[in-house]
Amino acid sequence: MDLNGKTALVTGAAGGIGAALVTRLRAEGIRVAVADRDVSGLEAEAYLAGDLCNAAYADALPRAAADQLGGLDIIVNNAGVITRGAVTETSDDDWSLSLGVNVEAPFRICRAAIPIMANNGGGAIVNTASCWGLRPGPDHALYCMTKAAIASLTQCMGMDHAYQGIRINAVCPNEVNTPMLRSGFAKRGFDPDSAVKELGHTVPLGRIAEPEDIVDVIMFLISDASRYVCGTLVEVNGGKPVS
Ligand code: NAD
Numbered sequence: 001m002d003l004n005g006k007t008a009l010v011t012g013a014a015g016g017i018g019a020a021l022v023t024r025l026r027a028e029g030i031r032v033a034v035a036d037r038d039v040s041g042l043e044a045e046a047y048l049a050g051d052l053c054n055a056a057y058a059d060a061l062p063r064a065a066a067d068q069l070g071g072l073d074i075i076v077n078n079a080g081v082i083t084r085g086a087v088t089e090t091s092d093d094d095w096s097l098s099l100g101v102n103v104e105a106p107f108r109i110c111r112a113a114i115p116i117m118a119n120n121g122g123g124a125i126v127n128t129a130s131c132w133g134l135r136p137g138p139d140h141a142l143y144c145m146t147k148a149a150i151a152s153l154t155q156c157m158g159m160d161h162a163y164q165g166i167r168i169n170a171v172c173p174n175e176v177n178t179p180m181l182r183s184g185f186a187k188r189g190f191d192p193d194s195a196v197k198e199l200g201h202t203v204p205l206g207r208i209a210e211p212e213d214i215v216d217v218i219m220f221l222i223s224d225a226s227r228y229v230c231g232t233l234v235e236v237n238g239g240k241p242v243s
Contacts, residue, residue, distance in 0.1 A: 002224045004029035007072055009065040009113075011035045011052065011105070012079030013042055016178020017128070020211035021076060021218060028219070033065035036079065045069060052079055052105035053097065062113035072116050074222045077106035077127045077150075082180055083142045090142050102146035107153060110168070114161055122165025124222045127154045129170040131235055135242040147172075151233050158231020167230045169221045174237035175199055175208040204239030 008025050012018040013034035022042060025032050033046035040049075046068035050057040066072040081101045083094045106127050117123030132140060133147025154170040161168060175181055182192035200207040217236050220226050 003219075003222065006030045006074055007033075007065070007069040008074035008076065008222070009033045009035065009048075009061060009069075009072060009109075010076045010078060011061070011109070012128075013044070014039055015078070016180065017173075017176060017211045017214050018078045021078065021215045024212075024215050024219060025074075030074070031069050033069055035061055035065075053100040055104070055108060058105045058108040059112050061109055062116055066116050071120060072113060073120070073123045075109060075113050075123070075125045076218060076222070077109055077125070079105065080128060080180070082140065082184065084140055084184065085142075086139060087141045094142060098142045098146050102143075103149045103153070106150055110153075110157055114157075114164065114166060117166050118161070118164040122167075124226075125157075125166065125168040126218050126221045127151075127168070127170040129154065129172045129233060131172050131174040131237050131240075131242050134172055134233060134235065137242045154233065155231045162230045167221075167226070169226070169229055169231065170233045171214060171217050171221065172233050172235045172237075173209055173214050174203075174235075174240050174242070176214055177208055177210050181208075202240060202243075203237075207238070209236060209238060 008030050010022055013022050014036040022032050031045040033048055034042045034044040035048045039047045048064055052058050079101055081097055083098050127150050129151040130147040132144045133151045136144050151170055154168055158168040177196050185192045185195040214236055
């Protein structure tokens with residue numbers, strides 16, 4: 001890949017997909033700024049711990065990453081939260097948290113990053129949406145809505161900022177074997193290992209995704225191999241429809 005020496009900011013860097021992504025980016029010679037509530041277990045070139053619901057923190061992240069890394073070529077807005085349930089089971093706190101992390105924070109980060117990237121001749125941003133944002137799934141109304149919002153924002157930004165040499169795309173996984181999915185099983189009283197195995201039988205490829213399956217697609221979207229891909233939503237689902 002053509003990525004050696006580039007600089008990247010990753011949110012949700014301590015999570016399942018985030019940690020695998022940080023490892024891979026660094027293996028490709030990219031200097032990485034990690035953002036999450038707790039980044040103490042990660043190896044990186046810059047550490048930017050904080051809460052993405054804090055608007056001032058989200059607004060300041062791109063500048064902080066650029067200053068500490070000496071540039072900002074790549075952003076992966078990967079942090080996310082999931083709320084289960086129908087609208088009638090959704091609290092005001094659920095609403096604020098889901099909108100705050102899944103939509104408002106990437107909006108703030110992109111808004112602050114685009115002028116920085118444009119000034120440096122361009123860059124690549126990958127937002128993390130979900131298959132569940134492209135088509136509705138049962139019992140996750142708020143989650144689906146936030147992922148639809150970030151998918152739409154990605155398509156719009158991809159169009160609006162292409163002229164500045166900035167390619168903005170989204171990756172849209174279906175189920176991935178990460179703490180987000182596993183803790184949901186545990187909360188409902190299922191053994192996560194057996195539940196993940198069972199869920200694999202519902203996927204045409206025979207298993208749910210591992211974080212690395214998503215990371216490979218993100219690597220494509222940030223690399224020059226995708227130089228003509230812009231404002232696109234890439235589904236990574238093993239052939240499984242939303243159901
Ligand atoms: P994860 O829970 O393992 O990681 C998410 C990370 O985001 C965590 O490290 C968490 O601390 C961080 N985060 C959450 N709220 C934050 C806040 N307020 N401030 C700072 N950091 C915060 O989940 P994951 O599965 O690795 O998810 C990564 C992305 O992939 C998310 O956007 C998620 O919605 C999306 N996704 C996941 C799946 C799946 O099945 N796991 C499917 C589709 C899309």
